[in-house]
Amino acid sequence: MLYRRLPPPFERTGKEIGLRFGIRALAVNSDGRTFENNRYLAKSQKKISRLQRRVSRKPSGSANREKARTALAKAYEHVKNQKTDTLQKLTTHMVRDYDTVCVRNEELTKMIRRRPYAYLLSDAGWVEFTKLLRYKCGWYGKRYIEIDAKFPSVQLYSSCGSKNAALAENKNIQEWACPKCGAKHERAKNAARNTLIEGLRSLTSE
Numbered sequence: 703m704l705y706r707r708l709p710p711p712f713e714r715t716g717k718e719i720g721l722r723f724g725i726r727a728l729a730v731n732s733d734g735r736t737f738e739n740n741r742y743l744a745k746s747q748k749k750i751s752r753l754q755r756r757v758s759r760k761p762s763g764s765a766n767r768e769k770a771r772t773a774l775a776k777a778y779e780h781v782k783n784q785k786t787d788t789l790q791k792l793t794t795h796m797v798r799d800y801d802t803v804c805v806r807n808e809e810l811t812k813m814i815r816r817r818p819y820a821y822l823l824s825d826a827g828w829v830e831f832t833k834l835l836r837y838k839c840g841w842y843g844k845r846y847i848e849i850d851a852k853f854p855s856v857q858l859y860s861s862c863g864s865k866n867a868a869l870a871e872n873k874n875i876q877e878w879a880c881p882k883c884g885a886k887h888e889r890a891k892n893a894a895r896n897t898l899i900e901g902l903r904s905l906t907s908e
């Protein structure tokens with residue numbers, strides 16, 4: 703039996719990071735850095751729509767319809783490859799830059815209906831993103847921590863740990879100051895920070 707030889711581990715950086723996934727931005731990290739969603743599907747939408755119309759115009763069962771269907775599948779494949787390439791590069795950088803990566807187990811995956819190209823239609827990439835992060839952390843000797851989806855990462859103030867349930871209910875609140883300690887928070891960065899804090903805490907309580 704052949705075993706894949708593991709690559710040499712990346713050097714230790716002494717840094718750790720938490721991530722918050724989103725739709726508008728792919729992710730925000732606990733330092734406040736935003737990783738844009740490149741929206742490859744949106745960019746190719748015109749072409750894909752045109753190909754879809756072409757498929758529907760051809761008589762079903764005809765060779766021309768088959769040809770049009772192949773062209774459409776190719777266009778989808780192209781979008782998928784662009785996306786995978788971006789995620790590959792991004793996750794490699796992240797695993798190189800940080801020793802520990804904390805993410806929240808996003809139960810949202812269940813919300814994405816399982817049909818071909820569904821994740822492309824949603825055009826978010828974080829399911830694949832976490833998958834890549836997990837195995838690359840394993841490959842390169844880094845630590846991947848996934849915390850429970852029920853963890854209220856948005857509602858906690860990362861400065862002092864006090865909680866405000868209203869923050870989860872009202873998604874329009876993007877910035878606020880903690881009434882207890884006065885620290886200013888930005889929604890996504892705060893959630894990413896809480897994810898990091900909780901991930902590191904789970905390590906020490908093991």
Ligand SMILES: [Zn+2]
Pocket residue numbers: 859861862863864880881882883884885
């Ligand atoms: Zn506070």
